[in-house]
Amino acid sequence: MRIKWFSLIRITGLICVLLYHFFQMRYTGGFIGVDIFFTFSGYLITALIIDEFSKTKKFSLHDFYYRRVMRIVPPLILMICVVLPFTLLVGRDYITDLTRQIAAALGFVTNIFEINTGGTYESRFIPHLFVHTWSLAIEVQFYLLWGLCLYLLTKYSQTVKQFRWRVFGGSFALATISALAMYLRAKQLTEFSPIYFSSVTHIFPFFIGSMLGAIAGIQDVLPQFSESFAKHWTKKWAAIFMGVNLGCLFILAYCLRFSEQITYMFGFLLASLFAAGAIFGANVLHRKTPDIKEPQIFTYLADISYSVYLFHWPLFVILSKRYSNWGAALLTTILAVIFASFSYYFLEPLLRGKDVAVLGKTFNLKQVLAPLGIFTTLAVGFGVYLCLQAPTISSLEQNLLLGGIQQDVTKLETAYAKATAPKVEQQLAQTQTADQTIPEGTTIIGDSVTLGSRSYLLEHMENVDIDAEGNRTMNLAYDVLMNLQNTNQLRQNVVICIGTNALDDYQEQTQKVIDDLKDGHHLIFITPHDGNADSSYNSYKLGVWERTLPKKYNFITIGDWDEVARAHPEAFEGTDGTHFGGREDTSKLYLDCIQDALKRAQKTPLKGEK
Known part of the structure; x- marks a missing residue:
């Protein structure tokens, strides 16, 4: 029937x-x-x-x-x-x-x-x-x-x-x-x-x-x-x-x-x-x-x-x-x-x-x-x-995996160098830590987008540390930020490239980053770009909200990667519309966006300055 x-x-x-x-x-x-x-x-x-x-x-x-x-x-x-x-x-x-x-x-x-x-x-x-x-x-x-x-x-x-x-x-x-x-x-x-x-x-x-x-x-x-x-x-x-x-x-x-x-x-x-x-x-x-x-x-x-x-x-x-x-x-x-x-x-x-x-x-x-x-x-x-x-992993995943391995090797080498440094150098480092002197240069904290272009950024930037990881959300970026800050490894320019994986509490978590960052830093937010997102997505909403922050905080600068990416759709051909690891032309656009934001940040006060 x-x-x-x-x-x-x-x-x-x-x-x-x-x-x-x-x-x-x-x-x-x-x-x-x-x-x-x-x-x-x-x-x-x-x-x-x-x-x-x-x-x-x-x-x-x-x-x-x-x-x-x-x-x-x-x-x-x-x-x-x-x-x-x-x-x-x-x-x-x-x-x-x-x-x-x-x-x-x-x-x-x-x-x-x-x-x-x-x-x-x-x-x-x-x-x-x-x-x-x-x-x-x-x-x-x-x-x-x-x-x-x-x-x-x-x-x-x-x-x-x-x-x-x-x-x-x-x-x-x-x-x-x-x-x-x-x-x-x-x-x-x-x-x-x-x-x-x-x-x-x-x-x-x-x-x-x-x-x-x-x-x-x-x-x-x-x-x-x-x-x-x-x-x-x-x-x-x-x-x-x-x-x-x-x-x-x-x-x-x-x-x-x-x-x-x-x-x-x-x-x-x-x-x-x-x-x-x-x-x-x-x-x-x-x-x-x-x-x-x-x-x-x-x-x-x-x-x-x-x-x-x-x-x-x-x-x-x-x-x-x-x-x-x-x-x-x-x-x-x-x-x-x-x-x-x-x-x-x-x-x-x-x-x-x-x-x-x-x-x-x-x-x-x-x-x-x-x-x-x-x-x-x-x-x-x-x-x-x-x-x-058939490959076991895609070229994009391979690029991210390689970037992650390279990042881990760098961390291990740094840790080994510190552990085996002469006692005089270790004492000097401890003294610097006690003085809480903020290192010069740039710290970039990012997600899988940054991880995919990590090698390119390191080759074309000076005095920079990059900590990136796939599926990283703002609360996880906050934990990385606090760890670097507490160990006096956080450099003067702090670049946050997070948001593709934004959750519903993106404003609350971003505000924690702003509030708990100590004085003496420039804070740069790179707006996230998701080629599949519209105005209903948290990643898009986060970018909109981040653009309002410089009016409220004079130490914050925005690098509008979302705007740059949307103006160059050809840069994402053959990709998922968000990641581009391994593509030099798109990595250069990403680098230019970050460097432009860093240049503009130098014209603004550090946090705590009037």
């Missing part, structure tokens, strides 16, 4: 995801499309299992797993085989760590892989081609565990009613635990990806859907649902209820931000509840419109939605490097629809042993087995070749 109007739920989820990936700057919360899919899957799977138990008084775990495998695996394998040749259109960085990417996707552990490698859709490095299969990993993990749990429940449930309420109670408990885990972790939020990708914190939408499935299933439903809603709600009210919930989902897709705390504390939960509301409304509307046929376009788009989701992300990552954003989005959509249609209407039925009619000709599995085998053999061979050619 197919419920009409459920197609609109799937289509809404797909549209949200596509808008987010294609136009991330505008539809910043479209990632909730995944939560819509999660909620719908939880509802549908639970409702179908209850229906099966209601009819037969048993539940076949083997058949359940078989159906899931046949629906999930063929399009996944096809997607990987089809996408790999497209990587020839871009540089080798886009196949970085390809072996582990493919293994994680096929092993349904991409979410764990991304947590361990620090990946994200909004990655500041080269995005993984198969990062989007993180959601598929959580879905399969849910199917494996939840299917087994419900199978065991059927063994200890005497009636459908008893089974239903046990499913509801278990779903409620698990949804509460998972949502609470996300809420509590979000309160101490320092990094988003581990919460977003975690099965523990992001599995609650499935159980919210399961709760609804236990109450208002597909065929077997609670009498209370049938009497209270299916009978008393009008067609109009059911449509309005569904429409309002879908509308709320689109509002969330427009308003939420991946890097904001409120998204994790409440945003995902609201998205799941609105999705459940839309499912509920569609269920009632289905029962109220027995004579109305669902438009075929809705059914078609819903059928291919899963496969479109699989194909669109890697294709867009690749094509967006060759075409304009609009062109890449259009071409990606066309190709994804073609491949998804082939998978759903041709390949998958054949693999399930069904005959397929195409243009009046009928095909069966035996007829396509030879070409399918040749295609698979060629695809596997090409995949193995690419895996053997």
Whole structure:
């Protein structure tokens, strides 16, 4: 039995995801499309299992797993085989760590892989081609565990009613635990990806859907649902209820931000509840419109939605490097629809042993087995070749790693030189420390952007110390500042190149830097630049706020790297729009920005001077 109007739920989820990936700057919360899919899957799977138990008084775990495998695996394998040749259109960085990417996707552990490698859709490095299969990993993990749990429940449930309420109670408990885990972790939020990708914190939408499935299933439903809603709600009210919930989902897709705390504390939960509301409304509307046929376009788009989701992300990552954003989005959509249609209407039925009619000709599995085998053999061979050619880390990551190693070596050499210096020199150094004489020159404290250009800066600047580290936020920069200041290693000119990873408390943390810096220093802030950020991002807001500081503090100077970078978009071609380590032309722009700020700082008073 197919419920009409459920197609609109799937289509809404797909549209949200596509808008987010294609136009991330505008539809910043479209990632909730995944939560819509999660909620719908939880509802549908639970409702179908209850229906099966209601009819037969048993539940076949083997058949359940078989159906899931046949629906999930063929399009996944096809997607990987089809996408790999497209990587020839871009540089080798886009196949970085390809072996582990493919293994994680096929092993349904991409979410764990991304947590361990620090990946994200909004990655500041080269995005993984198969990062989007993180959601598929959580879905399969849910199917494996939840299917087994419900199978065991059927063994200890005497009636459908008893089974239903046990499913509801278990779903409620698990949804509460998972949502609470996300809420509590979000309160101490320092990094988003581990919460977003975690099965523990992001599995609650499935159980919210399961709760609804236990109450208002597909065929077997609670009498209370049938009497209270299916009978008393009008067609109009059911449509309005569904429409309002879908509308709320689109509002969330427009308003939420991946890097904001409120998204994790409440945003995902609201998205799941609105999705459940839309499912509920569609269920009632289905029962109220027995004579109305669902438009075929809705059914078609819903059928291919899963496969479109699989194909669109890697294709867009690749094509967006060759075409304009609009062109890449259009071409990606066309190709994804073609491949998804082939998978759903041709390949998958054949693999399930069904005959397929195409243009009046009928095909069966035996007829396509030879070409399918040749295609698979060629695809596997090409995949193995690419895996053997794939770098372990991208060129940008390699540059950052090298910069970090060089920085660590410098620190070790400095520490060794101090430890082995003659006693007279050590006593002199101790005397200087006691006198708290501020060393001349410049101290630069930066994040991964600075780390990538560290070698270039050291080659072209005199009397400078650089301490940079990836993912450094302002509070961590403050700790470095205090340590250098307390050990009398902080030079007269203090340059803070922090902000790409700005958290919600960026003003408070920056103010601590300003207040606790001792007298006798110039303080220079280099505004952060994130090529993917708009005015809603903390990095952008921090830059705006930093520009106001010289009017309030005469010892502060601003180096406006964000303004320089936006005026030279060509300097970021082939990069992630933020980092440029290894590119000499962009490193020179960065150096010029810092040196210009230092020159202007010399014309201002030191902190503590009038």
